[in-house]
Amino acid sequence: MAIYNSCPICNNSFVKEKIYTDKGHFYEWLTCEKEHLKFSQVIVDSNKLDTFSITLSLNPLIRVAWLLSTKEVFIAKGDLNYIMNHNSNVNIPYIEPDFSNYEKLLNKIKTYSLFL
Numbered sequence: 052m053a054i055y056n057s058c059p060i061c062n063n064s065f066v067k068e069k070i071y072t073d074k075g076h077f078y079e080w081l082t083c084e085k086e087h088l089k090f091s092q093v094i095v096d097s098n099k100l101d102t103f104s105i106t107l108s109l110n111p112l113i114r115v116a117w118l119l120s121t122k123e124v125f126i127a128k129g130d131l132n133y134i135m136n137h138n139s140n141v142n143i144p145y146i147e148p149d150f151s152n153y154e155k156l157l158n159k160i161k162t163y164s165l166f167l
């Protein structure tokens with residue numbers, strides 16, 4: 052899976068944030084802020100794609116995240132602090148993160164989120 056150089060949904064350039072860990076590794080958050088933080092990707096040590104996430108709704112906050120190393124997808128609801136503490140994460144079956152057809156991807160996610 053390729054690292055995106057620009058937002059795969061709207062082609063906007065990313066806002067970059069680098070976070071160093073205590074073990075000398077670093078995470079880069081690349082976020083498209085054009086559409087209310089709709090898309091972000093996390094890269095580890097410049098070259099390893101770790102996570103994709105999209106925001107489905109701002110109020111209430113609903114985010115979908117793909118953990119690429121373990122092929123997990125989860126939907127998180129609630130405020131950001133609640134989500135970061137993983138209290139509200141619900142795993143759904145793996146869906147390929149194909150952003151080339153965003154509407155189709157959203158429809159697949161919505162099908163699963165109906166059961167939450």
Ligand SMILES: [Zn+2]
Nearest residue numbers: 058061063083
């Ligand atoms: Zn975008």
